[in-house]
Amino acid sequence: MRVLVVEDEPDVLRAVTMFLREEGYYVDSADNGEDGLYKGITWDYDAILLDVMLPKRDGWSVLTELRRQKKDTPVLMLTARDAVKDRVRGLDTGADDYLVKPFELTELVARVRALIRRSAGHAGPLIEIGNVSIDTASRTVTVDQQVVPLTAKEYCLLEFLAIHRGELVTRTKIYDHLFDECDSSLSNLVDVYVSNIRRKVGRDLITTRRGMGYIIEG
Amino acid sequence: MFKSLRWRLQVWHAFVLLIVLTSFGAIVYDLQWKTRLQQIDAELNRITNSMLQRRPPGRSGNRRPRGRDEIRPGGESGTRSDQVTPAQPELANNDAASSRTIAPPDGFRPPGDRPPRMTPEKIVEEFEKLTHSDDDSQFFFMVIWDEKGEVHSSDTAPKIDNPQLKTESDGSPKRVIRERHGDQLYRELIFARKYDSGVRNYLIGQSLQNELAEHHQRGLLLIATGLVILAAGTLGGGWLSARAIRPITDMTAAAESISAQNLSQRINVKETDSELGNLANVLNKTFDRLQDAFERQQQFTADASHELRTPLSVIATHTELALSRSRTNEDYRAAIETCQRAAKRMKTLIDALLILARFESGAPSMKQDRLNLEPLVLDCVELVRPLATERGIEIESQTTACEVCGDWDRLSQVVTNLLSNAIRYNVDGGQVIVATRIDKESAVISVTDTGIGIAPDQLPHIFDRFYQVDKARSRAEGSCGLGLSICKTIVEAHGGTIAAISQPSVGTTIEVRLARASSTMPAERRHSGEENLVSSVSVS
Numbered sequence: 001m002r003v004l005v006v007e008d009e010p011d012v013l014r015a016v017t018m019f020l021r022e023e024g025y026y027v028d029s030a031d032n033g034e035d036g037l038y039k040g041i042t043w044d045y046d047a048i049l050l051d052v053m054l055p056k057r058d059g060w061s062v063l064t065e066l067r068r069q070k071k072d073t074p075v076l077m078l079t080a081r082d083a084v085k086d087r088v089r090g091l092d093t094g095a096d097d098y099l100v101k102p103f104e105l106t107e108l109v110a111r112v113r114a115l116i117r118r119s120a121g122h123a124g125p126l127i128e129i130g131n132v133s134i135d136t137a138s139r140t141v142t143v144d145q146q147v148v149p150l151t152a153k154e155y156c157l158l159e160f161l162a163i164h165r166g167e168l169v170t171r172t173k174i175y176d177h178l179f180d181e182c183d184s185s186l187s188n189l190v191d192v193y194v195s196n197i198r199r200k201v202g203r204d205l206i207t208t209r210r211g212m213g214y215i216i217e218g
Numbered sequence: 219m220f221k222s223l224r225w226r227l228q229v230w231h232a233f234v235l236l237i238v239l240t241s242f243g244a245i246v247y248d249l250q251w252k253t254r255l256q257q258i259d260a261e262l263n264r265i266t267n268s269m270l271q272r273r274p275p276g277r278s279g280n281r282r283p284r285g286r287d288e289i290r291p292g293g294e295s296g297t298r299s300d301q302v303t304p305a306q307p308e309l310a311n312n313d314a315a316s317s318r319t320i321a322p323p324d325g326f327r328p329p330g331d332r333p334p335r336m337t338p339e340k341i342v343e344e345f346e347k348l349t350h351s352d353d354d355s356q357f358f359f360m361v362i363w364d365e366k367g368e369v370h371s372s373d374t375a376p377k378i379d380n381p382q383l384k385t386e387s388d389g390s391p392k393r394v395i396r397e398r399h400g401d402q403l404y405r406e407l408i409f410a411r412k413y414d415s416g417v418r419n420y421l422i423g424q425s426l427q428n429e430l431a432e433h434h435q436r437g438l439l440l441i442a443t444g445l446v447i448l449a450a451g452t453l454g455g456g457w458l459s460a461r462a463i464r465p466i467t468d469m470t471a472a473a474e475s476i477s478a479q480n481l482s483q484r485i486n487v488k489e490t491d492s493e494l495g496n497l498a499n500v501l502n503k504t505f506d507r508l509q510d511a512f513e514r515q516q517q518f519t520a521d522a523s524h525e526l527r528t529p530l531s532v533i534a535t536h537t538e539l540a541l542s543r544s545r546t547n548e549d550y551r552a553a554i555e556t557c558q559r560a561a562k563r564m565k566t567l568i569d570a571l572l573i574l575a576r577f578e579s580g581a582p583s584m585k586q587d588r589l590n591l592e593p594l595v596l597d598c599v600e601l602v603r604p605l606a607t608e609r610g611i612e613i614e615s616q617t618t619a620c621e622v623c624g625d626w627d628r629l630s631q632v633v634t635n636l637l638s639n640a641i642r643y644n645v646d647g648g649q650v651i652v653a654t655r656i657d658k659e660s661a662v663i664s665v666t667d668t669g670i671g672i673a674p675d676q677l678p679h680i681f682d683r684f685y686q687v688d689k690a691r692s693r694a695e696g697s698c699g700l701g702l703s704i705c706k707t708i709v710e711a712h713g714g715t716i717a718a719i720s721q722p723s724v725g726t727t728i729e730v731r732l733a734r735a736s737s738t739m740p741a742e743r744r745h746s747g748e749e750n751l752v753s754s755v756s757v758s
Contacts, residue, residue: 009528011556015535080527081520102531105538
């Protein structure tokens with residue numbers, strides 16, 4: 001899962017970025033509104049964490065511009081203002097959720113998970129495909145009630161494919177969402193992860209479409 | 219309700235109206251009765267006069283057909299008009315004689331005059347004729363006494379004791395009109411006549427019973443009219459007071475509906491010329507100021523909480539991050555250092571807020587000492603010199619002695635702040651010029667830097683609270699955006715002004731203008747409270 005954090009307070013930005021990375025997200029960051037908007041438009045993020053008070057361009061303006069450009073990436077507003085008026089404004093402008101500073105990182109991550117899940121059309125934390133069940137809250141995968149040990153990367157890939165169940169997920173998209181900017185999309189990392197998942201969870205779960213990508217049939 | 223202005227107005231109005239109506243009614247009532255008595259007295263006198271001036275039957279015969287009305291002009295004038303009638307010269311003589319005898323309205327006969335020709339019997343006869351011609355309800359009666367007692371009385375006459383006749387100072391009897399309470403109220407005219415057979419007292423009277431009844435009726439009518447007027451007046455007064463009070467009620471309702479959530483509402487001012495319109499305008503202006511102050515306060519609170527939340531979230535996130543899993547010592551150390559920075563920032567912010575809050579609460583404990591700005595500025599320069607040296611910035615002082623009244627610590631804080639800003643936003647190896655000079659009645663401190671300058675569109679805001687020209691840079695410097703705002707507050711509390719001139723990438727000059735201490739100015743002018751403020755707080 002790829003997340004953009006736009007926050008001008010460097011200490012907060014650092015903490016949020018590190019925590020999200022440790023939770024298995026691939027995090028890009030921006031410390032002002034202009035950069036944030038540029039990245040938000042250019043890349044396809046699973047979620048954007050957006051501070052309201054930003055230099056160069058404030059959070060409202062970034063959000064408005066994103067929505068104007070038909071980017072429907074889920075946006076979680078982060079702000080130190082907790083007036084109801086501000087929260088209503090945020091949600092009305094097109095924000096999906098709202099978190100008031102100071103916040104707890106675990107809550108932030110839970111909200112990000114929920115946002116990503118909801119935007120893919122899953123209300124609950126549990127995704128079940130045949131005998132495979134993926135719990136996005138505890139980040140565990142079970143096959144026939146047996147917990148399958150997966151690495152963070154493997155889990156993320158499986159979850160990503162499961163969330164987009166029924167649609168073709170291209171290799172490019174996988175690289176965009178699950179790998180850092182420095183990882184090359186030409187590498188065969190994805191193939192390695194997919195074969196690992198197949199070995200641990202089951203052969204038939206992920207179908208390969210030659211030259212295009214992967215799909216979990218719905 | 220009874221304490222309401224309207225109610226009181228109404229009560230007072232009714233009360234005043236009642237008093238006016240009562241006194242007016244009483245006067246009318248009294249005057250009416252007096253007028254009526256005068257009329258009765260005139261009637262009694264007229265009857266008496268007519269009676270006494272009657273001619274003997276032979277002569278007066280030609281007059282008999284005359285009605286009472288024709289006699290009314292009065293005995294004397296009547297006879298006088300006769301007098302001038304040439305056809306009756308004899309009559310004139312007669313009349314002259316009779317008038318000499320009995321004509322004076324007072325009716326006394328001068329002593330030694332010859333006795334009148336009218337006998338008591340004639341008088342009674344005349345009286346009967348005169349009063350019988352009256353067919354109305356005025357009952358006249360007549361009583362005659364001689365020394366021995368009553369000799370004649372009319373049928374209608376009440377029982378009357380022998381009246382003691384009053385006499386003039388010369389002893390002659392006089393005509394007396396009196397009011398007597400017998401079984402009824404009577405008005406009586408008494409006069410005396412001297413005959414050869416002795417003195418006769420004559421009493422002509424009228425019962426006032428009917429008059430009194432009539433008068434009482436008129437009184438009742440007056441009371442009834444008065445009550446109607448009082449009721450109408452009170453109702454009208456009530457309507458008027460309601461009308462007068464309505465704008466006040468409206469204003470009260472409007473003022474009541476104004477609350478913290480609804481500060482933008484105003485009283486509807488319809489008549490701006492009236493006193494209430496003026497009041498409404500004044501109130502509206504007050505509400506404007508209130509709203510302005512309230513909004514500024516809200517903005518300030520929001521900004522302050524925002525500024526406090528940021529370091530707080532740094533602490534919260536970094537502690538959580540550090541504790542979320544086991545880390546290396548370096549990681550823990552970094553987290554703690556971050557938290558320490560955030561805590562310092564919070565302290566700076568809270569100190570600054572405290573200063574502003576103290577000024578805001580209107581009780582700044584500031585001394586008003588006479589002090590020289592030159593050593594003050596030089597002290598501050600020494601204080602910030604290490605900061606300047608660090609960045610290779612040269613501080614040049616161009617000071618002259620100038621005296622102002624103020625608080626040394628507070629003014630030092632202002633100068634230190636300005637100097638720190640001048641160093642902080644300067645280029646490495648730049649220059650800061652601090653100067654004091656006298657300009658007419660003002661003492662001026664100016665701090666000029668060769669720094670990055672401020673854009674014209676940002677210049678008007680630099681004294682606003684929490685305004686930061688370059689947020690990232692300010693944060694890096696540990697600034698909270700309140701320094702210049704505090705400077706402004708302190709300078710204004712001293713009655714001075716602070717202004718900035720700036721040119722981007724050339725530099726900024728901040729000028730503080732304070733009133734010079736005059737030789738007669740007392741050392742303690744105002745704000746001579748206890749000194750208990752944090753004086754060493756340095757904020758920027």
